[in-house]
Amino acid sequence: xxxxxxxxxxxxxxxxxxxxxxxxxxxxxxxxxxxxxxxxxxxxxxxxxxxxxxxxxxxxxxxxxxxxxxxxxxxxxxxxxxxxxxxxxxxxxxxxxxxxxxxxxxxxxxxxxxxxxxxxxxxxxxxxxxxxxxxxxxxxxxxxxxxxxxxxxxxxxxxxxxxxxxxxxxxxxxxxxxxxxxxxxxxxxxxxxxxxxxxxxxxxxxxxxxxxxxxxxxxxxxxxxxxxxxxxxxxxxxxxxxxxxxxxxxxxxxxxxxxx
Amino acid sequence: xxxxxxxxxxxxxxxxxxxxxxxxxxxxxxxxxxxxxxxxxxxxxxxxxxxxxxxxxxxxxxxxxxxxxxxxxxxxxxxxxxxxxxxxxxxxxxxxxxxxxxxxxxxxxxxxxxxxxxxxxxxxxxxxxxxxxxxxxxxxxxxxxxxxxxxxxxxxxxxxxxxxxxxxxxxxxxxxxxxxxxxxxxxxxxxxxxxxxxxxxxxxxxxxxxxxxxxxxxxxxxxxxxxxxxxxxxxxxxxxxxxxxxxxxxxxxxxxxxxxxxxx
Numbered sequence: 001x002x003x004x005x006x007x008x009x010x011x012x013x014x015x016x017x018x019x020x021x022x023x024x025x026x027x028x029x030x031x032x033x034x035x036x037x038x039x040x041x042x043x044x045x046x047x048x049x050x051x052x053x054x055x056x057x058x059x060x061x062x063x064x065x066x067x068x069x070x071x072x073x074x075x076x077x078x079x080x081x082x083x084x085x086x087x088x089x090x091x092x093x094x095x096x097x098x099x100x101x102x103x104x105x106x107x108x109x110x111x112x113x114x115x116x117x118x119x120x121x122x123x124x125x126x127x128x129x130x131x132x133x134x135x136x137x138x139x140x141x142x143x144x145x146x147x148x149x150x151x152x153x154x155x156x157x158x159x160x161x162x163x164x165x166x167x168x169x170x171x172x173x174x175x176x177x178x179x180x181x182x183x184x185x186x187x188x189x190x191x192x193x194x195x196x197x198x199x200x201x202x203x204x205x206x207x208x209x210x211x212x213x214x215x216x217x218x219x220x221x222x223x224x225x226x227x228x229x230x231x232x233x234x235x236x237x238x239x240x241x242x243x244x245x246x247x248x249x250x251x252x253x254x255x256x257x258x259x260x
Numbered sequence: 261x262x263x264x265x266x267x268x269x270x271x272x273x274x275x276x277x278x279x280x281x282x283x284x285x286x287x288x289x290x291x292x293x294x295x296x297x298x299x300x301x302x303x304x305x306x307x308x309x310x311x312x313x314x315x316x317x318x319x320x321x322x323x324x325x326x327x328x329x330x331x332x333x334x335x336x337x338x339x340x341x342x343x344x345x346x347x348x349x350x351x352x353x354x355x356x357x358x359x360x361x362x363x364x365x366x367x368x369x370x371x372x373x374x375x376x377x378x379x380x381x382x383x384x385x386x387x388x389x390x391x392x393x394x395x396x397x398x399x400x401x402x403x404x405x406x407x408x409x410x411x412x413x414x415x416x417x418x419x420x421x422x423x424x425x426x427x428x429x430x431x432x433x434x435x436x437x438x439x440x441x442x443x444x445x446x447x448x449x450x451x452x453x454x455x456x457x458x459x460x461x462x463x464x465x466x467x468x469x470x471x472x473x474x475x476x477x478x479x480x481x482x483x484x485x486x487x488x489x490x491x492x493x494x495x496x497x498x499x500x501x502x503x504x505x506x507x508x509x510x511x512x513x514x515x516x517x518x519x520x521x522x523x524x
Binding site: 013016020025045102113114117121124125126197209219220223231232 | 367
């Protein structure tokens with residue numbers, strides 16, 4: 001599911017719509033601030049937005065958020081590399097052997113709809129309360145989309161390209177590396193993009209749940225200390241990082257997609 | 261010319277099983293054998309990989325325990341409430357954004373980018389707002405299922421055949437009639453798809469919240485088996501949960517006729 005964002009210059013109407021969106025968001029924050037100052041909202045449940053914004057500096061100076069960000073990013077990177085290697089590998093093997101694909105593809109799809117993140121206590125027993133549990137949760141949840149999209153990408157290679165390879169008497173390995181894999185790459189990247197999104201969600205989520213690691217643990221720590229403004233600010237920071245991450249992935253995907 | 265594949269298929273057909281089924285059975289048996297071997301190998305800490313017999317025993321104990329059904333009922337009620345609230349809100353917002361291009365341009369990017377953020381990090385806020393009881397779990401489930409529902413419905417609304425909309429207008433249908441007679445029937449599949457996705461996210465959100473802080477529900481039972489190191493019990497619970505989740509997902513798709521779209 002991708003949004004239809006038209007490239008190029010914004011029309012006047014689009015500009016007005018963007019202003020309305022941003023304006024509504026700012027108006028909402030101002031309204032919350034006013035309601036808290038008037039005593040209509042409890043500041044011990046919802047801190048004033050001004051306090052949340054002010055506590056961002058504290059997150060950088062006292063809570064080491066940059067280091068935590070790189071810790072979480074590192075876990076995501078390892079999970080991402082693992083899922084790319086394993087997911088593409090499994091997808092290629094499944095696509096190569098038709099019978100295996102027919103037998104296992106529905107299993108992989110079912111695996112994708114299973115609440116895999118709930119196995120985190122199991123991984124805590126196996127790996128302990130450390131980064132590997134978090135990485136494995138990211139890896140497992142990211143695996144199904146990469147496998148499925150690899151199969152889809154290679155299966156969807158245009159017949160004419162395959163025939164060109166055959167007419168050049170390419171070996172099976174050459175056919176894969178010179179024809180099938182490059183042709184499937186845009187679709188495979190869609191799977192990797194989805195996989196990385198799932199990995200990020202599960203890495204941060206597991207960090208929060210097992211109280212270990214980077215940004216997820218920071219939110220848990222701040223909430224346990226009842227540092228309300230800090231908790232809200234840390235949540236905003238994670239949302240910001242996630243949004244920037246998705247935007248970067250989308251850009252990369254558009255760059256890879258051939259122009260129709 | 262008869263190919264080896266056809267011969268294999270014919271041989272399998274004579275034994276009453278397709279090659280796919282045979283391969284599936286082989287894979288399952290191989291995995292079970294490998295599991296049992298690992299359980300008895302001593303390579304891992306004792307009970308990290310319990311024997312199939314002890315998992316089977318735990319499964320029987322679990323399914324005959326009335327306490328399990330009570331907790332299952334609690335979780336099911338929380339998920340149902342989350343799906344009802346988040347699904348209805350998502351449907352309303354999706355209809356509004358899908359039907360109005362200006363509003364969609366203004367607000368949909370926020371939904372689109374907030375949708376895939378990890379929702380469990382909002383749990384501390386939910387606890388502060390709704391307390392430590394089931395309400396905070398319902399709230400997290402609601403938040404989790406709102407986004408996929410709203411985005412699916414908005415996208416589905418934009419894909420409605422323009423002819424249908426023109427037919428409705430030419431009959432002079434008012435807004436309520438347009439929604440009930442044109443938009444909703446034409447959007448059956450995106451809505452069912454949204455419910456299916458929303459259900460998955462609500463399930464994960466609710467159960468994760470239960471594992472973090474609760475005293476009842478399936479999430480609580482799972483984390484309890486971890487606390488007392490009852491590994492066969494944990495495996496049994498995860499197996500039942502996965503079967504229920506995958507089954508419910510497939511059922512929603514079947515009831516909504518999603519499988520028929522793929523075939524056509």
